Amino acid sequence: MKITLGAVSKPYSALKMKTGDWGTHWPKVDEELCTGCGTCEMFCPDMCIEVVKVGEEEVNGKIKEIKKVKVNYDYCKGCGLCAEVCPTNAIKMELKDIYKV
């Protein structure tokens, strides 16, 4: 049975709603301090932080992945939780250019 009538919404159709312009601040990640631990990814209420692999390095003969955080500014509402929970203080909240006087 296929139901297409009535109030049926497709999965993830909320992606149409770009919430990136809600906030006044946005997070900037310091690539040097970021260890790619994923704490901010776990806490981000808008699912716009992702830990991505940027390369590999050799530590004591073992190949280890280097991970860094990538922020999707299309949806970030600028709440600042990621900067609050970051264990290495790699994330700073910065005022957007259009709000600078």
Add this chain to the structure above:
Amino acid sequence: MKFFFSSGHGACPGCSLPIAVKNVLYALEGKCFVVNPTGCLEIISSQYDRSAWGVPYIHSVFENAAAVAAGIDAALKALGRKDEGHVVVFAGDGATADIGIGCLSGMFDRNHDVLYICLDNEAYQNTGNQQSGLTPPGSNTTTTPAGKILPGKIGRKKDMVAFALAHKIPYVATASVAYPTDIRRKVKRAVEFEGAKYIQILCPCVTGWGINSNETIKVAKLAVETALYPIVEYENGELVRVRKIKERKPVEEYLKIQRRFRHLFKHPKGKEIIEELQRIADENAKRFGLDE
């Protein structure tokens, strides 16, 4: 789409509901049928043609989420499709403790295989902060405003954990959004049991509690560290695990950063309420052995 809950939902910046939801769905690997009564979560995630969900989702009315979940469970059993996923209810504290408590009791009584998650933001925050059964004493809400005579809500927070335990269901636990790994572990543990499961997660509300958007996690942590919100876990009626507190903080530290408790520090009856809250915290610490 790692978390089965997408960006673009309409929650306030810093809202803790998506944090709880995404960690629960992540722990279940998206294998679930979600039932959601009316409340903040429904409003933010299921506007028409703007669904944030990546799992089967049904919105029911305020009072019958538990009954709808019981129906889904019975249907899955009858059709022999139990292996397709768990039935999960995400309900607010009003839908759990006040409006839906009858259906919830019935579902617990029949012991349906349902994981019931109460997202506890301690008032009806969707309609603008009206008091519910889970509002703590002293809280300033629009239906219990702090004025010249009354210092906010009179009475205690309803003990929903004891309510769930009284039904002799196999798994009852509380959690806080400040500890997502704990939420994930508890959800994974809960679905190992056959029967009704109840998890209550503390979700601070930015607008209703009057906190900054980046303080949600801090407040959720302070509620645990002052012992006002004990993190406990019961399996088959036995207390198996509690989150110990290293250095218990006085309740004032938790109260003073929230707008809904701000009046307590200058109201003539405020001191009484603070003392009562401290007594509740001490009672919790003693009852569950929270101090290390």
